[in-house]
Amino acid sequence: MAVAWSEKASSMEALSLSPPMSPPVILTQDELKKIAAYKAVEFVESGMVLGLGTGSTAKHAVDRIGELLRQGKLTNIIGIPTSKKTQEQAISLGIPLSDLDSHPTIDMAIDGADEVDPHLNLVKGRGGSLLREKMVEGACKKFVCIVDESKLVKYLGGSGLAMPVEVVPFCWKFTAKKLQNLFRDSGCVAKLRNDCKGEPFVTDNGNYIVDLYLKKDIGDLQVASDAILRIAGVVEHGMFLAMATTVIVAAGNGFFFFWHLLIDDKSCLVFSSFVIFVLDTNLREEKI
Numbered sequence: 001m002a003v004a005w006s007e008k009a010s011s012m013e014a015l016s017l018s019p020p021m022s023p024p025v026i027l028t029q030d031e032l033k034k035i036a037a038y039k040a041v042e043f044v045e046s047g048m049v050l051g052l053g054t055g056s057t058a059k060h061a062v063d064r065i066g067e068l069l070r071q072g073k074l075t076n077i078i079g080i081p082t083s084k085k086t087q088e089q090a091i092s093l094g095i096p097l098s099d100l101d102s103h104p105t106i107d108m109a110i111d112g113a114d115e116v117d118p119h120l121n122l123v124k125g126r127g128g129s130l131l132r133e134k135m136v137e138g139a140c141k142k143f144v145c146i147v148d149e150s151k152l153v154k155y156l157g158g159s160g161l162a163m164p165v166e167v168v169p170f171c172w173k174f175t176a177k178k179l180q181n182l183f184r185d186s187g188c189v190a191k192l193r194n195d196c197k198g199e200p201f202v203t204d205n206g207n208y209i210v211d212l213y214l215k216k217d218i219g220d221l222q223v224a225s226d227a228i229l230r231i232a233g234v235v236e237h238g239m240f241l242a243m244a245t246t247v248i249v250a251a252g253n254g255f256f257f258f259w260h261l262l263i264d265d266k267s268c269l270v271f272s273s274f275v276i277f278v279l280d281t282n283l284r285e286e287k288i
Contacts, residue, residue, distance in 0.1 A: 032148035032250035037061040051136040053111025054083040054129040066093025083129035109140040125164040125238030145244040162211035164238040175233035187215030
């Protein structure tokens, strides 16, 4: 059961646990990311094996985990990084690390997303780490996704920004053309991602990324996923379908939203939504 984002916002505001701020606190996008990340870390318990996400939002969560370890408020944490960049960050913070070979089942992962649709499906990988992210987060009992409200879309690809697909370098143009033709009816344009030097962006796995830009909804996401993965040369795509169990959204109006994925008696995917709290100055200082 999906509900329009505007309807969600209206229903959640009605359930606010404290009165709206007056005047409202103006938060930057990075502050919103940090707030959502810190809230997600409140789910972390000592003794957990954690998937450590990649990207500007996940970085705040990893920083917070390192801080709590230094303070002794968390102990016996093992991190499974989703990229070389996150691995380097975690090492610098003193977070003990391991891998999926040693820990094939992970208690929880915390990571950001580039898009979130009303069914909690995600687009991830604009930072280039989609394959390792999907491997780690697919092995988790719980996957907590943290975003600011700009990431909410009506359908995946709806932001008009890239939907990444990791491909092998061999004959990447052939693969890119196949991908573009696959979603021709959605106005798809496939482009090779380049780095700051104008050279092909290379993932941690030595592959390239073809970014898909869509003008229309691609329809059934599972059908689209299967079709992408059947193309020779494709390694993985950035659609994370039915993987997130919780999405935390920090909103620019000061509200903090919390969505849980549930399964009812008929095994239909539904979710409940409610406001955890309304940010005020004291709370903002405490959390940040």
